[in-house]
Amino acid sequence: MASFGDHDEIIKSVSDGPPTHYTVKIESFSLLTKHAIERYETESFEAGGYNWKLVLYPNGNKSKNMKDHVSVYLALADSSSLGPGWEVSLYLILQGKERRFHTVKSGWGFDKFIPTSTFFDASNGYLLEDTCMFGADVFVSKERRSGRGECLSMIKDATSSKHVWKIENFSKLDKESVIRFYPSGTKQGTGTHLSVYLILADPETVSDGTKIFAEFTIRIFYQLQGRHIAGKVTKWFTRTSLENGWVKYVSMVYLTQPNSGLLLKDVCLVEADVCVHGITSAL
Structure with missing residues (x-):
């Protein structure tokens, strides 16, 4: 399993390619907690010849003892076939910080992405009618692919x-x-x-x-x-x-x-x- 970390340093660099943008729309977000979905991984998407995925913890990453926050990470979908010393630089547009991915550290993100009190406050506009969207723009050199995304629709009053x-x-x-x-x-x-x-x-x-x-x-x-x-x-x-x-x-x-x-x-x-x-x- 990828190890995730939350760091604050900002690394300046120049990218000569546009971002690959991926979004996940979650409908009936509150039902994730009701059905004990503690972790959600998106489908993989490609940027710069590498496959990535977003990993969401709606109530915080318990392995990091996180609570009262939403945790969000970007991870390499599969780095097992990459040789030693490999790494790739990318840029997370949501936080404006560059992260380096390699075979040892195949996941980066934010343990305390947003406090749940802020997230659930309707006046802030993050969660509207129990629906929200998360996303990342990934800059990788010479990447030219168009954006992709997915929608997780939780079903209210589902019948058996x-x-x-x-x-x-x-x-x-x-x-x-x-x-x-x-x-x-x-x-x-x-x-x-x-x-x-x-x-x-x-x-x-x-x-x-x-x-x-x-x-x-x-x-x-x-x-x-x-x-x-x-x-x-x-x-x-x-x-x-x-x-x-x-x-x-x-x-x-x-x-x-x-x-x-x-x-x-x-x-x-x-x-x-x-x-x-x-x-x-x-x-």
Whole structure:
């Protein structure tokens, strides 16, 4: 993980290229705290042949013991392939200070970017109708790319959607279209546990840069007792991360016990309760 720091020195230099500007618009900002989103990373954007990302801590960077402030950083998306001694200079227009990025120090920013009391005060104009924008202009020599950005839309009063499946011939199951089962387990659960995942069934509808923040619960019912086993989690879904769930949802020993009622005549009853709380899309 990149180490971030907050320094006040100003280094004077000359750049012969225009900035690459990236913005992130956040709608329903207050819901980040409600859903315990302590850190948000934007999609990567290119400047001067390097990939960058903005990293936001809405309630302060806890690893730096920050509170009562919004923390904001600019970081190299990937510096692992760069050789020793490499560095690149850039300029953060928001604070008017130049920062040097290299393989040891791949992130710079501001632990105390703005006090939350100032940020949330509507009279200051930073947060209007629970919507705000953060951005950075990155000057890199000979950079000629146009600006990009993204919008994180948190959803007020989000409603959940429930789906129930009666899965017959469970022992012969391969996979379902929205719920994916691994009857013999996968990864660390192979051979010992049932693995269960929620998947985005239509990946072609998810464009590059889109991120979906969803809370979901998956239940398997005891068919004779009116009870269920449940797992609940909140995860980000993207084009490259289409499924999330549990490697070890329930042990196969317990699932297949004749008296458990989870698997009755090779039939299993499963429910998925899904609620989308936020979507990031490109601007």
